[in-house]
Amino acid sequence: MPLTDKFGRSIHDLRISITDRCNYRCVYCRTGTNGAAYAELPFADYLRMARVLVGLGVTKIRLTGGEPLLRKGIIEFVRDLAALRTVAGGKPEIALTTNGHLLAEIVQPLKDAGLDRVTVSMDAVDPERFARITRVANGFESVLAGVRAAHRVGLDPVKVNCVLLRGFNEDQVIPFGMFAREEGVVVRFIEFMPLEEDRVWTPAVVVTLDEIVARMSEYRPLVEIERGRSETARRYRFDDGVGEIGIIAPVSHPFCGHCSRIRITSDGKLRTCLFSVWDHDLHELMRRGASDAEMAEFIVGVVDKKEERHHIGEVGFVPASRTMVHIGG
Numbered sequence: 299m300p301l302t303d304k305f306g307r308s309i310h311d312l313r314i315s316i317t318d319r320c321n322y323r324c325v326y327c328r329t330g331t332n333g334a335a336y337a338e339l340p341f342a343d344y345l346r347m348a349r350v351l352v353g354l355g356v357t358k359i360r361l362t363g364g365e366p367l368l369r370k371g372i373i374e375f376v377r378d379l380a381a382l383r384t385v386a387g388g389k390p391e392i393a394l395t396t397n398g399h400l401l402a403e404i405v406q407p408l409k410d411a412g413l414d415r416v417t418v419s420m421d422a423v424d425p426e427r428f429a430r431i432t433r434v435a436n437g438f439e440s441v442l443a444g445v446r447a448a449h450r451v452g453l454d455p456v457k458v459n460c461v462l463l464r465g466f467n468e469d470q471v472i473p474f475g476m477f478a479r480e481e482g483v484v485v486r487f488i489e490f491m492p493l494e495e496d497r498v499w500t501p502a503v504v505v506t507l508d509e510i511v512a513r514m515s516e517y518r519p520l521v522e523i524e525r526g527r528s529e530t531a532r533r534y535r536f537d538d539g540v541g542e543i544g545i546i547a548p549v550s551h552p553f554c555g556h557c558s559r560i561r562i563t564s565d566g567k568l569r570t571c572l573f574s575v576w577d578h579d580l581h582e583l584m585r586r587g588a589s590d591a592e593m594a595e596f597i598v599g600v601v602d603k604k605e606e607r608h609h610i611g612e613v614g615f616v617p618a619s620r621t622m623v624h625i626g627g
């Protein structure tokens with residue numbers, strides 16, 4: 299019986315944050331002065347949790363952070379995850395979300411170890427703007443090299459995620475459209491969510507799906523294409539068939555009804571929603587000597603508490619108990 303919550307959503311998509319350290323200090327994510335706030339576990343601990351979750355029906359595992367490539371041993375971890383078997387007997391799909399800064403030199407070994415997909419975050423295609431956003435000098439070339447290396451080793455489609463902020467990088471829409479076409483990557487715009495350390499979010503800063511589509515269409519007409527049921531991004535092709543973009547619109551077009559995700563934080567807590575106001579201490583249970591069966595029972599109970607939806611923008615919105623970098627995006 300696959301893991302299903304009380305709203306009938308099948309939970310088959312696991313995200314594991316393997317660190318909440320990050321080598322970038324993106325203005326919309328971090329304060330610029332705060333560092334890591336939570337522990338990191340040995341890979342063996344994440345592996346055991348993943349094994350139990352895969353035994354319950356998880357078919358896809360995404361490694362994230364913080365910046366996951368800061369952790370030594372990630373190649374061996376990917377290899378161990380790739381050796382797990384889903385309920386149907388197949389290899390789980392293994393994906394990585396990274397800022398790409400350290401990707402170029404490690405992407406081939408990651409692929410050889412069993413990595414299937416990579417998403418690189420990149421919020422400008424202009425080196426100067428990129429440095430202002432990340433607060434790191436000269437990162438753009440490294441990230442671009444990472445994107446190209448991922449494409450070269452065949453981790454296609456390589457996805458590039460961009461968060462647009464009004465008054466900051468909203469003019470990057472069309473340059474990113476060109477980038478998608480020239481580099482052969484899927485560029486996905488993500489609406490800014492209230493998950494930042496600085497608590498500066500307001501609805502006015504969010505560049506919405508409708509605006510992005512309108513602006514991109516000034517460059518070239520877009521044609522919406524079909525997407526999978528639990529896929530978060532709306533997908534578009536340019537009218538001449540060259541280049542794909544996606545838009546993830548949790549603010550203007552929430553997709554909670556199709557959410558298939560569960561998360562493990564770097565310190566081993568389960569989270570059922572980015573906007574959860576509590577988390578569930580799977581690691582503590584494990585540390586106290588729980589069997590796999592007891593862990594599975596705990597997970598089933600946690601999934602049953604999964605929130606129906608988030609409440610972004612509503613009166614009385616309660617901020618999540620952790621910000622994005624400490625959850626794992």
Ligand code: SAM
Pocket residue numbers: 320326327362363364365366395396397398417418419420459460461488489490491492493494622623626627
């Ligand atoms: N360091 C990795 C990276 O840069 O992709 C993984 C962690 S990062 C927190 C994951 C993703 O979350 C990035 O694409 C980032 O742009 C996005 N993100 C961070 N804060 C966000 C926010 N408040 N709203 C929307 N997306 C956000």
